[in-house]
Every structure is written in structure tokens, then in C-alpha cells.
Amino acid sequence: MLNVEGIHSYYGKAHILNGLSFEVRRGEVVALLGRNGAGKSTTMKSVMQLVRPRTGRVMFQDDDLVGQPAYRVAKSGIGYVPEDRRIFTDLTVMENLEVGRQPKRKDAPDWTIEQLFEIFPNLAERRGNRGKQMSGGEQQMLTIARTLMGNPALLLLDEPSEGIAPVIVEQMAETILKLKAEGLTVMISEQNLHFARSVADRAIIIEGGEKKFDGSFAELEAHPEIRDAYLSV
Amino acid sequence: MAFLFAQFLTGLANASSLFLVASGLSLIFGVTRIVNFAHGSFYMLGAFIGVTLMEILPGHFGFWGSILLTGLAVGVIGAFVEIVVLRPIYRAPELFQLVATFGVILVIQDLALMIWGAEDRLGPRAPGLRGVWRIFGEPVPKYDIVLIAITPFILFALWYLITKTRVGVLVRAATQDREMVGALGVNQAWLFTGVFALGSALAGWGGALQLPKGGADLLMDFNIIGAVFVVVVIGGMGSLPGAFIAAVLISVLNVLGVTYIPQSTLVLMFVVMAIVLIIRPYGLLGREEVAGEHGQVGAPETPIRPYGPTGQAVIAALLLVLAALPLVVDQFVLILMIDMVVFALFAASLHFILGTGGLVSFGHAAFFGGGAYAAALLVFHTGTPMELAFLFAPLAAGLLALGIGWFCIRLTGVYFAMLTLAFSQLVWSLAYQWRAVTRGDDGLVNIWPSDWLSETIPYYYFTLILGIGGILFLRHVIHAPFGYALRAGRDSPRQAEAMGINVKRVQYAAFALAGVMAGLAGGIFVFSKGSVFPTELEIAASFDALIVVFLGGVKTLAGGVVGAGFMTMVEDWLTRLEYWRLLLGLVIIAVVIIAPEGIVGSIRTAWNKYRGTEEEIAK
Numbered sequence: 104m105l106n107v108e109g110i111h112s113y114y115g116k117a118h119i120l121n122g123l124s125f126e127v128r129r130g131e132v133v134a135l136l137g138r139n140g141a142g143k144s145t146t147m148k149s150v151m152q153l154v155r156p157r158t159g160r161v162m163f164q165d166d167d168l169v170g171q172p173a174y175r176v177a178k179s180g181i182g183y184v185p186e187d188r189r190i191f192t193d194l195t196v197m198e199n200l201e202v203g204r205q206p207k208r209k210d211a212p213d214w215t216i217e218q219l220f221e222i223f224p225n226l227a228e229r230r231g232n233r234g235k236q237m238s239g240g241e242q243q244m245l246t247i248a249r250t251l252m253g254n255p256a257l258l259l260l261d262e263p264s265e266g267i268a269p270v271i272v273e274q275m276a277e278t279i280l281k282l283k284a285e286g287l288t289v290m291i292s293e294q295n296l297h298f299a300r301s302v303a304d305r306a307i308i309i310e311g312g313e314k315k316f317d318g319s320f321a322e323l324e325a326h327p328e329i330r331d332a333y334l335s336v
Numbered sequence: 337m338a339f340l341f342a343q344f345l346t347g348l349a350n351a352s353s354l355f356l357v358a359s360g361l362s363l364i365f366g367v368t369r370i371v372n373f374a375h376g377s378f379y380m381l382g383a384f385i386g387v388t389l390m391e392i393l394p395g396h397f398g399f400w401g402s403i404l405l406t407g408l409a410v411g412v413i414g415a416f417v418e419i420v421v422l423r424p425i426y427r428a429p430e431l432f433q434l435v436a437t438f439g440v441i442l443v444i445q446d447l448a449l450m451i452w453g454a455e456d457r458l459g460p461r462a463p464g465l466r467g468v469w470r471i472f473g474e475p476v477p478k479y480d481i482v483l484i485a486i487t488p489f490i491l492f493a494l495w496y497l498i499t500k501t502r503v504g505v506l507v508r509a510a511t512q513d514r515e516m517v518g519a520l521g522v523n524q525a526w527l528f529t530g531v532f533a534l535g536s537a538l539a540g541w542g543g544a545l546q547l548p549k550g551g552a553d554l555l556m557d558f559n560i561i562g563a564v565f566v567v568v569v570i571g572g573m574g575s576l577p578g579a580f581i582a583a584v585l586i587s588v589l590n591v592l593g594v595t596y597i598p599q600s601t602l603v604l605m606f607v608v609m610a611i612v613l614i615i616r617p618y619g620l621l622g623r624e625e626v627a628g629e630h631g632q633v634g635a636p637e638t639p640i641r642p643y644g645p646t647g648q649a650v651i652a653a654l655l656l657v658l659a660a661l662p663l664v665v666d667q668f669v670l671i672l673m674i675d676m677v678v679f680a681l682f683a684a685s686l687h688f689i690l691g692t693g694g695l696v697s698f699g700h701a702a703f704f705g706g707g708a709y710a711a712a713l714l715v716f717h718t719g720t721p722m723e724l725a726f727l728f729a730p731l732a733a734g735l736l737a738l739g740i741g742w743f744c745i746r747l748t749g750v751y752f753a754m755l756t757l758a759f760s761q762l763v764w765s766l767a768y769q770w771r772a773v774t775r776g777d778d779g780l781v782n783i784w785p786s787d788w789l790s791e792t793i794p795y796y797y798f799t800l801i802l803g804i805g806g807i808l809f810l811r812h813v814i815h816a817p818f819g820y821a822l823r824a825g826r827d828s829p830r831q832a833e834a835m836g837i838n839v840k841r842v843q844y845a846a847f848a849l850a851g852v853m854a855g856l857a858g859g860i861f862v863f864s865k866g867s868v869f870p871t872e873l874e875i876a877a878s879f880d881a882l883i884v885v886f887l888g889g890v891k892t893l894a895g896g897v898v899g900a901g902f903m904t905m906v907e908d909w910l911t912r913l914e915y916w917r918l919l920l921g922l923v924i925i926a927v928v929i930i931a932p933e934g935i936v937g938s939i940r941t942a943w944n945k946y947r948g949t950e951e952e953i954a955k
């Protein structure tokens with residue numbers, strides 16, 4: 104479904120992604136792992152075209168995304184949840200969801216506000232509240248719900264477990280599995296190996312903008328040296 | 337009492353247009369973060385297009401239909417401007433955007449002159465609303481009552497659009513984080529164009545609606561922009577209800593002012609603004625701007641270094657040439673050179689506060705003209721000898737800068753720009769309206785230097801020593817610890833504070849120093865011309881300096897000086913052309929889009945590329 108082929112991404116003159124290639128297949132949940140500064144967020148931004156790869160291709164359903172504006176990428180069916188959440192703090196919960204709303208798509212599950220409120224009951228209670236009045240965990244739920252309003256086929260979740268309480272992290276894992284059951288393809292970036300293993304089918308490990316490992320969690324367990332070299336556990 | 341009430345109603349009616357224009361500006365700023373200085377031009381276009389349509393279309397339907405169509409037409413023009421001029425520069429630093437919109441002002445001025453001619457047009461009366469109604473016995477024009485009745489509907493419609501519709505939700509979201517809105521699948525480019533078109537349309541409607549009370553002329557653009565800024569600043573940027581309240585406040589005060597203190601109508605509104613800002617720095621309903629909230633960062637800057645031996649040799653040679661100039665050229669060239677040096681010093685003082693201090697001052701003419709006026713007033717009223725009066729120019733300008741800076745330094749970015757502009761308008765309005773002292777637009781004349789300087793050649797050397805001395809002094813300050821502190825405050829205020837630099841105080845001192853230097857330039861200016869007029873204090877004068885700094889290049893020290901030389905020469909031949917504003921405007925827009933580093937910056941970049949030292953710049 105998503106084929107990233109040898110992308111090189113830069114911030115100004117800083118070379119961050121160094122010929123990165125990987126694939127995400129329809130219906131799977133893939134975890135993108137790596138230390139702080141490994142380039143996980145940059146990878147997701149490069150898919151979204153918030154950062155333009157200078158070379159390489161980002162193929163999504165037979166369409167090269169490189170060079171397209173971010174809104175086109177979103178419209179083609181990729182939902183993006185940034186690590187810093189970026190909810191609209193002056194808008195209410197309902198208005199935040201409205202910004203994300205897009206027409207339904209053939210190849211992707213179709214979400215209504217009611218369904219999202221079932222998955223995220225906290226949001227239902229706070230629907231009239233402004234974004235800035237929400238707790239960190241609630242904001243995280245709101246960003247995910249907001250992105251789901253766009254009925255994406257592929258969801259990019261950047262560190263969903265970051266900075267939220269352990270109980271909520273468990274809820275988050277359940278939620279991601281629910282989304283998968285609905286037919287969504289998901290890529291999450293994570294540092295929390297335990298959390299990644301509980302939701303993902305496959306792990307991709309990057310370091311310094313290069314891929315170091317791509318395989319199942321069982322394989323990863325069989326090679327503890329990889330884990331020790333590239334992940335801070 | 338009845339009279340007061342009638343006055344109040346007139347004020348409310350006047351508020352209608354002002355509110356429309358101000359709300360458009362506020363709306364555009366809220367989403368695009370661009371302060372559209374050309375907004376007054378859209379207002380003027382609205383008036384001219386409105387008059388033209390009303391001449392063609394007869395009757396009730398024609399009148400109101402013309403107003404409606406005018407807004408739509410101006411909206412289309414606004415969309416065109418947004419797509420062509422602003423789209424390429426949304427990521428550029430604020431100054432570039434402001435300068436680009438100034439280019440638009442010039443272009444529209446000349447286009448309006450070409451199409452409608454220089455003559456003022458009187459607006460037609462609204463059909464069926466020609467007379468007055470009596471309210472408590474006082475006559476109130478019918479059209480005023482209609483305006484008072486319409487305005488709340490417009491406010492409500494705008495409020496509804498912004499708070500209740502999907503478009504409004506998207507607009508508000510984009511105000512906060514445009515990139516995220518894009519990542520959620522919204523084509524923000526068209527959202528921006530739409531908002532810009534709507535804002536322009538509102539200005540156009542404002543221009544058309546005021547026709548029966550006024551008319552259309554070529555000065556409308558600058559005449560309204562000061563008041564609009566005041567309204568937006570008082571109301572709080574981005575707040576529609578704030579704009580409404582402020583428009584009413586200003587308009588009512590204005591009407592009362594005309595009745596009771598007719599000499600000070602213009603000053604009154606700035607006094608109100610000052611009072612509001614002391615109490616609420618972000619306006620009545622505005623909110624504090626967090627710096628950097630919108631992720632606008634310019635390109636990394638080349639550190640400014642003192643000149644090396646070669647540079648110093650070049651400057652010394654240049655100075656020698658300037659000193660020897662009277663031996664070879666005639667008086668005409670010397671006078672042009674005096675103008676150039678004066679302008680260069682003025683521009684350098686602006687460059688100092690803008691480039692080094694990072695404070696985009698839009699009212700720098702207040703100090704130049706203020707210095708000139710201070711000296712001229714002393715000579716004119718008390719016959720003070722020139723030498724003493726001359727000293728007063730920088731002194732008074734410095735004091736003025738301390739006064740204005742006290743209000744402005746607290747703010748940053750566009751707030752700072754708008755506030756400095758508003759204050760310079762205050763100074764201008766004093767010079768313009770306080771006729772007993774300043775003789776208004778008759779100006780102060782016969783302000784000649786003492787005998788020993790009365791010939792051109794001595795005055796040329798006098799100018800050279802003080803002007804170049806001032807510029808070199810500014811250079812020196814930039815490379816002194818004070819200059820480093822100033823730049824630290826510009827680049828990362830928080831770190832600077834953490835290092836123990838009192839950023840605001842450093843900026844305040846720099847603002848005052850820039851004022852002193854601008855005043856010095858003004859002092860040289862007034863004795864070289866022998867007269868001073870309120871035009872030296874106009875918005876256009878401040879813009880001239882900004883454009884010079886910009887054309888030269890904000891990031892290079894030589895920029896202001898080179899820009900001033902370029903501008904003095906270009907204006908010398910350009911102003912001989914009939915439509916020089918159009919040309920200049922197009923040049924400015926082109927420079928913003930194509931060579932945003934300015935003349936000096938572009939030459940240096942090209943030179944560095946040529947020498948392959950590009951890597952070094954990146955540091």
C-alpha cells in the first residue's frame with residue numbers, strides 16, 4: 104500500500120534521512136522504532152510531504168507523493184497524527200473534529216462522530232470544551248479522532264504513547280487494535296518497545312536515518328544485539 | 337442633549353465604513369498573518385468603482401446593486417493580488433510581506449490615476465434617502481440612519497460566518513496552525529485566497545458605502561489606513577467585535593472632536609489609542625501574541641562581521657572620493673549628494689533598529705521629520721542661531737523616540753509595526769493640524785544655515801562629516817557589546833534574558849539611538865532645504881526609508897547606504913516619468929519575489945557562489 108523508496112530528507116543543510124526504504128502492506132500495523140533523533144518523525148513528515156524528500160519516491164497506491172502538497176496527500180487517504188498533537192486549542196472538540204472531516208472513501212472505514220465518541224468516551228463528555236482545556240491524554244485522543252474524521256486508509260501515528268499515563272497507554276493499544284480490526288492500515292512510531300509489540304505485526308528499526316532492521320517481533324527477540332544497538336530500553 | 341445624541345448617531349454612521357475596512361484587515365491578518373498595508377487601496381478602489389457603477393446603473397436598484405457589485409469586484413482584485421504577490425512570500429519574513437503590500441499600494445495608486453484621473457469625485461446621494469429625519473428635533477441624514485441599521489447585520493453575518501460555518505472553523509484553525517490544517521486535507525492556499533478576497537471585498541464595500549457621505553479621491557488610501565490601524569490596534573488584532581467597538585469609539589470621538597475641539601481631531605484618536613494600550617497592550621479584545629507561535633523563521637543569517645582590511649580600504653577610498661568631489665562636480669550634483677547622504681543616514685538609523693534590533697518600525701519618519709521640525713520651530717519662532725537649533729534636532733528626536741518607544745517596545749512583530757506607524761501619524765497630525773505653531777501644510781520656511789555654511793560646498797562638507805560620521809558611529813555600535821546584546825535579543829530573546837541581558841531595555845536604548853540618528857538626518861535636511869513640511873512625517877516618508885533598507889538588503893550593513901544611493905538616483909529620474917509609482921511598485925514587488933536578499937545581499941550571494949564559499953555562509 105505504501106512504498107517508500109530510497110528517500111533522502113534534509114532540514115536545511117542537515118541530512119536526516121539517508122536513502123530510507125520500506126513498505127507498509129494493506130491491513131497491517133507496522134511499528135517504526137528508533138532512538139531519540141533517529142528520524143522517525145522525519146520519516147512520517149516525509150511521507151506527508153511536510154518535509155520534502157530531495158530524492159527518492161513515496162509510492163502510495165501507485166501514486167508518487169513526492170512534491171505534492173500535504174493536503175493532497177491527506178486527500179489521497181493518509182491520516183497523520185503528529186507527535187506534538189497540534190490540536191487547535193481555541194476550537195472546541197466538535198470544531199477540531201470538523202476541521203478533520205473529509206468525504207468518505209471506498210477503500211477505507213467510514214467514521215461518524217458517534218462512532219468516534221464510542222471509541223473515545225472522554226471526548227463525548229467534553230465535546231463543547233476548548234482544546235486548551237483538555238488534559239494531555241484527552242488531547243492525544245482528540246488528535247487521533249480528528250484524523251480519523253478524514254476517513255484515512257493509512258494512519259500514521261507519531262509516538263501515540265508519549266507523555267500519557269500507563270493506563271491510558273493500555274487503552275491506546277486497545278484502540279489501535281480496534282482500528283486495525285476495522286480495516287485500517289497503521290504505522291506507528293514508538294520508543295516504547297513493549298507498547299509497540301502489543302499492537303504491531305512488524306517492526307522497522309531506523310538509526311541515523313537508515314534502516315537497520317525490518318522483520319517480526321519474534322525475529323527481533325532472537326537478535327537481542329540489534330535491540331541493544333539501536334533501541335534504548 | 338438632543339444635539340449630543342444626534343452627534344452620537346453621526347459617529348455611529350461613520351463607524352460603519354471604518355468597521356468594514358478594519359474588519360477586513362483584521363480578518364486577513366488573523367489567517368494569513370500579513371498586515372495588508374494595501375488595504376486602504378482596496379477601500380479607495382471600492383469608492384472609485386462604486387462611483388463609476390452608480391453613474392451607469394440608475395435608481396434604487398442601481399445604487400444598492402452598485403455597492404454589492406463593487407465589493408465583489410474588489411474581492412476579485414484582492415484574490416488576484418493574493419495569488420500573484422503574496423502566495424510566493426508567505427514563508428518570507430514579515431518585513432518582506434509588508435514591503436510587498438506597499439508595492440501594491442503604489443501600483444494601485446497609479447492605476448487609479450490612469451483610469452479615473454486626478455480629479456476628486458463626489459459621491460451620489462442615495463436615492464430615496466436624500467433628506468433628513470428629525471430625532472428629538474435634531475436633523476439626522478436618512479442615509480446615516482440606514483448605515484447605522486445595516487452595520488449590526490454585517491457584524492452579525494461576519495460573526496456567523498466565522499463561528500458557525502465550516503469555512504469559519506477552518507479559518508480559525510488556520511489562524512492557529514496552517515500546516516496542520518493542510519495535513520488534514522484542506523487546501524489552505526484557497527482558504528487564504530478566499531479570506532483575502534473577503535477582506536478586500538469588505539474594504540471595497542466600506543469604500544462604496546461611504547460614497548453618499550464623501551466621495552472618491554486618490555488620497556483615500558493613506559488617509560484611511562492610519563485610522564484603520566488605530567481601530568484594529570484598539571480593538572485587538574483579529575477580533576471582529578473588537579474592531580466594531582473601536583470603530584464606534586473612534587468615529588463618535590471624532591464627531592465630538594470636530595464640534596468641540598476642531599483643531600485636534602486627528603490627534604484625539606491617537607491619544608485614545610495610547611490610553612487603551614497603556615491599560616491593555618493587545619487591545620480591548622485582543623490576545624497576547626506568543627512570539628514564534630506561527631513558526632515563521634527566516635533563512636539563517638550570515639553573521640555581520642567588521643570589514644577586513646580590503647573593506648576598510650574600499651571605504652577609505654570612497655570617503656576620499658566624496659571629499660574630493662567638490663573639486664570636480666557642479667553644485668547640482670553636490671545638492672544631490674547632500675540629499676543622498678541625508679537619506680543614507682536616515683536609512684542607516686532605520687536599518688540599525690530593523691536589521692540589528694529586529695524591530696520593524698513603520699513610523700521612522702516621525703524622528704526624521706520630528707528632528708527637522710524641532711530645529712525649524714526654534715529658528716522660526718525664537719530666532720535661535722542655527723548651530724544651537726541644529727543640536728536640538730537629534731535631541732528632540734531622541735526624546736520623542738524615548739516617549740514613543742515607551743509604548744511600543746513592549747510589543748513585537750506586527751503589533752510593534754502598527755503601533756509605530758500610528759504614533760508617527762500622531763506626530764504628523766500635530767504638524768498638520770496645530771497650525772498656530774507649525775503653520776500646518778504651509779510648512780516652516782526660511783530655515784537657513786548660518787553664514788559660514790550658507791554656500792553649497794561648506795554645507796556639503798558639514799553634511800559629509802555629520803552624515804558619514806553618524807553612519808560610522810552606528811556601525812561601531814553594532815560591533816560593540818551593545819550591538820551584540822541587541823542581536824542576541826533579536827535572535828533568541830529567551831536565551832538572551834537567561835544570559836542576563838535585559839532585552840527590552842537594550843531595545844529601548846537602541847530605539848532611542850535610532851531616533852537620535854534619524855533626527856540628526858532631519859536636522860541636516862531642514863537646513864539644506866531651508867524649509868520643512870508635514871510631508872516629511874507622512875506614512876509615505878516612513879515607507880521610503882523602509883523600501884530603501886529593504887532594496888539595499890536587510891541583512892547587510894551597507895544595505896541602507898547602498899539602497900539610499902540607489903533610491904535617490906532612481907527617484908531623480910523616475911519621478912520625471914508620469915507613472916513612476918507604478919514602475920516603482922512593480923520593481924518593489926519583483927525584488928521581494930525574485931531577489932529577497934536585496935541589492936547588496938544578492939550581489940554578495942552571487943559573489944560567494946562564484947568563489948565557492950557557500951558553505952561558510954551556512955554557519
Ligand SMILES: Nc1ncnc2c1ncn2[C@@H]1O[C@H](COP(=O)(O)OP(=O)(O)OP(=O)(O)O)[C@@H](O)[C@H]1O
Pocket residue numbers: 114117119137138139140141142143144145146186294
Ligand atoms: N525542524 C528541524 N530542524 C532541524 N533539524 C531537525 C528538525 N526536526 C528534527 N531535526 C533533527 O532531525 C533528526 C531526526 O529528528 P526526528 O524528529 O525525525 O527524530 P525522532 O526519531 O522522531 O526522535 P524522537 O523520538 O525524539 O521524536 C534529529 O537529529 C533532529 O535534531
Ligand SMILES: [Mg+2]
Pocket residue numbers: 143144145186261262
Ligand atoms: Mg519524533
